[in-house]
Amino acid sequence: MSTETPVVVDQEQPKTPLLERFPGRGSAVAWPLTLAGIVVTVAGCFLSWSYSSDVLGDLSINFYPGGVQNCMILLALVTLVFLLAHRGPLTRLGSWVDTAAAVRVLGLGALGYMTLALVLIAVQAGGLININPGGWVSWLGSLAMAAGGLMLVSEPHKDPLFAKTSSWVEISTIIVMMALVLFGAAYALGIADGGSFVLFLVLLAAVAFALAKSGVFTWIGIIAQKNRQVLMLGAFVVAFLFPFTQGGSDENMSIATQVLIFAATALGLNIVVGLAGLLDLGYIAFLGAGAYVGASLSTSTFAQIGWKPPFIVVVVVGALFSATLGLIIGSPTLRVSGDYLAIVTLAFGEIFRLTMGNLDGNNGPDLTNGPNGIPAIPDLKLGSFDFGQPHVVLGITLGRFANYYFLLLVLAAVIITIFSRLNNSRIGRGWVAIREDEKAAEAMGVNVFGLKLFAFAGGAFLAGMAGTVKAHHDVSVSPDQYVFLESAFLLAAIVLGGMGTVAGVLVGATILKLLPEKLRFVADYRLLIFGLLLVLMMRFRPEGLVASQRRKLEFHEEDEGLAERIEEVHLEEQGATA
Template sequence: MTTDTTPQTAAPAQRGPAPTALLYAVIGGSLLTIVSAFLAWTWTDEFPGDLTYYGSPAGLQFLSLVGAALTAVHALAALGVKGFRWLTPAGSRKAVWLLSLGTFAATWFTVVSICWVLGGVVNLEPGAYVALVGSLVPALAAYKIPDDAHKAAAPARKLPSWAEILIIAAVFAVGLFVVTYGIDTDDKEPQLFVAYLIVVLFASVALLRSGLVERLQTITANNRQVTLIGTMAAAVAFPFIQQSGDTYTLIAVNILIFATVALGLNVVVGLAGLLDLGYVAFLGVGAYTAALVSGAASSAFGVQFPFWAAVLTGALASLVFGVVIGAPTLRLRGDYLAIVTLGFGEIFRIAMGNLDGVSGPKITNGPNGIPNIPHLEFFGYNFGESHVVFGVTLGAYANYYLLMLVVMAFVIVIFTRAANSRIGRSWVAIREDETAATAMGINGFRVKLIAFALGATLAGLAGTIQAHVNTTVVPENYVFAGPVPPNSAFLLAAVILGGMGTVRGPILGAALLFLIPAKLSFLQDYQLLGFGIALILLMRFRPEGLIANKRAKLEYHDDTADQGPTDLATAKAGA
């Protein structure tokens, strides 16, 4: 009896419609959406944004146009059209599907909003119906494209240095435009900002899935100095391209303050693993100190320090408070430490409200706070006055924006240097296992106290600038949780949302958590509800944060389970 050892050929899987036909459907639907952007979507200008014009896309129509254009070019890349294949280095159909889904969501959201605001589908013009069909077809077609519809592109060839520099410059230019567009959206058009968030969210995930972001990271890694210069140039250019003066620059200033404080908290939570629920109090210590020594009329001290002295005094006061609070409490761990820090935050707020001359010494003017804080002045440059720089008039908030860029750069240098130092490695060891770290000779109390003191100092530094930006300091600005950031809950969420232990993560988290409430103020009553839902979804699908380090990826995702022992060890060593 013989046994047939001939390998059997598996039956081909059913793939449905040809991927090429589906991709052509994606392109056709995207072109239809682009055409719809040049048509009127409604007949009346009562809907925010005025979508009544032909041949001139309004903001909401422009977002649908951009989403459709990105979908079309990625579909061309999936087809292997020469000149477009570089858009999908990973060769994943997910990029096409995510872009088409984002365009569909933004377009249908706009049309549904028109019907909701104006009272029925009778208010729709033909352009809206064209947009509905045009955005629906690519979403359905892209969903049916099999995963192996197109193969991965060949490895990128080495580009000359000048070409890589041009790519970096173009990326920063596009990034500056995208960020400026979001910040500059009219507060009277909340639908525009929501659609903007939808398109940016889906486009960002699509670029990650396509492998394009990873390829860009390789280019920037090869040109670190150029990337650093480009980052600073793009950040400095922001106030110079504002068409509405300081109207939206104030949002950018507050984002930088929020992000700087989040980076300080990242030292405590992200590196050392200490759960601090009263961190915003250190921001308040710096702000109140700067207000008391900067010549405010209601200051109890009646002194006016120069700029550098006020900043150093605020940072030093926060450092002292950090040591005083940390010394007796940092021997606690976990929940007990969190409760103590939460109590400190509440004690600070209540104490500032009681130092009014009635319940206690008259120092902080009680609940009324310290108003009319003079603007900073440095070498004759008054930050509260408008100045013409390179032919552009910069207002007060633009001046403080540029100052906060310098402060943030300083904080980033301190954070990265500390994280990569011996003390930084001790923080990580304490965070991972304090008992094991202590057994290896690390003085846990001293290491944690240094992290607590450094984090408090960085928060106090940002607080000194915040006091002069707002020109007033009141206790209600420094609570554990509230509808308006920064507060301790939002600061902690910014670190967790962005990615603990990283530099870019807390900055991104702080920007999102400040910008979204500022633009969607009509949802203020439901803000915390939406915030909680977002955190639940994040913990479920991306617990390491939006921008995670390699160690966090290894901890939260078992992607190396199918690797051999050597590969797994190499991956962990690279973390």
């Protein structure tokens, strides 16, 4: 009788995450330690942080917190809410979200915030000796918050996907969110100091990451889908009210108008790249084509075309001219794809820039005034309304850039409507099919070439519309405004925000236009910082900051649980509708 020796198979044990190996994890002192850290941090914010009064605003006054200190207090209070939801009077909220994960993120965010604040004070004031005791008190408090949060253990909770809330709660949540966006944007633009702005970004990142880790964003995404019309109306109202929060500041409104121009142009590129999957590296040429049409048909003394139609006609002509360029370039080049298409479109962008520089009467027809461009473009006038003159509304002075802001807001609304309709149509589904697998889409009967050409021309049409307004907003048009780097930034806005989504493009455009304006104190390193951010995004969130569920599943195919949960919610909603 033979006996077989059992074979022992070494099974790889799952690795324990680093945060779960933190000493004292699950200890009874975790909750009181975090609470004590919050109290100490807030108490330190009411004390002076710096001897110098010109560092990070003014942090040298006792019992009168500055802007940086108020942000730290806000971060501590948000941590307190999640801590009380973990164990305390708000445990009903904690039964739906991962409160321990949120406290961990917020605690680490608070520690990072305070560490960065002390470093900035030391650098700007001339050494650590210039940090007052209040700064060290708040730093020790944030250290206790981080340690206590790392010691907390996540408890079982219900899935936010299945949370049932009344309509008034959902609508109230959307209203509160929109109000926070409005006042947060106004506050961010009002921050003059670069270091204070960076600290504000740390605060936003910590809160956003905590909401994502806890599952709150999952619930917010669900109610946003259920109340899409309310959300869109709220977003438009917030955008409309924004100029009234700036107190007539032309500087801030100039940034806001640049963001809208950039976002409107990026939405057109989002059709080409985000939906159809066509890598276009020369898209800035279509914006330039619209701008040159707007400048050439204006009443500028340097414009060489004698026809001066109304501006509404100029917008249509500029958009059609850009779309025609898209058809001319796309017809022969869309037969190729991938890297070859990227090279061809990059060449087209450079050809456009050089052509506009050569149409000076010497190397070609005298149409664009060559490298000097078309300057002295007058402000728009629609009827009796002069966009160059300030207007007083409700006692608030709205300057030149505020006037263009409202015009661009209407234009952006039109572009968003067009994009959304196309995205949800049969054409949009055809674009997505082409992006996923061109050969499979063609085998299923999709007119691949026709839809690709339509995407190219449609995206160019939207860029041309934005370009006609940009010409009057910028007062001049020249070839050096439309270089390859601008196309790269447009593409980066889509990738950063989320390909194929409206909100993602708006977020990406805002980040890429706002950060360079506020980070001028590191002007030599802005591109380096931007590159590092993109590398981190591609590593940890390749689908973008605001991604659709489809894109999430494309980049995280292994997350079968996410797919199953989404399917269950859809089935449940269909059953409720039936």
